[in-house]
Amino acid sequence: MNDFLNQIRLVGDWLTSSTQWHGDEGIPQRLLEHLTYSGLSLLFAALLGLTFGLLVGHTGRGAFAVAGVANLARAIPTFGLVVLVVTLAGLGTGPVLVALVALAVPPILINTFEGVRGVDPATRDAARGVGMTEWEVLTRVEVPMALPLILLGLRVAAIQVVATATVAAYPGLGGLGRYIVDGLARNDYELVIGGSTVVVALALVVQLVFTALRRVIVSPGLSVTASKT
Secondary structure, X not given: OHHHHHHHHHHHHHHHOHHHHOOOOOHHHHHXXXXXXXXXXXXXXXXXXXXHHHHHHHHOOOHHHHHHHHHHHHHXXXXXXXXXXXXXXOOOHHHHHHHHHHHHHXXXXXXXHHHHHOOOHHHHHXXXXXXXXXXXXXXXXXXXXXXXXXXXXXXXXHHHHHHHHHHHHOOOOOOOHHHHHHHHHHOOHHHHHHHHHHHHHHHHHHHHXXXXXXXXXXXXXXXXXXXXX
């Protein structure tokens, strides 16, 4: 118990030290790098996942491929993917982004697809019956009703990316993972625990942001029945 309390005190001292909040290795700089990798990855993943999820969910074409993506996503280890991409493409931001996008696309794609496909067919028929075009059916009927699952997919992807972006440090890049990698290399567990604490705090903030977003933009009558990730 005393060791645990000592660790908490050491991490608290590390987090409140002025040296951790200035310079190229300070928390603000590392956090900015981490958010850059995470934000870019989530943006690209959302463009891909939402586009194909909406298209396949609305038309029903390619549902088998979506199921294949879901199964493949469960089988590929993220760190192994990073190592493979870095080995093939070399060190740089690109390989890390490719790996993180590959991690984030499946939950967005699958939840978007399931959300759109889960809309009551009678509701679609009623919308077409009043003269709506297919685009209007998608954007004014299916997307609003699928929002809970769409946001769930985005939230899961965002948290996974924020947590996994620490792997960016392994091929020599920055981000909050730098604390963990450097701490392990130096046997400095205060640095490891401190960096991990910041990553966990960031993931919790992401969770809170999506929870607040859901309350603002999702109709109270809609609810998420289950995660399809």
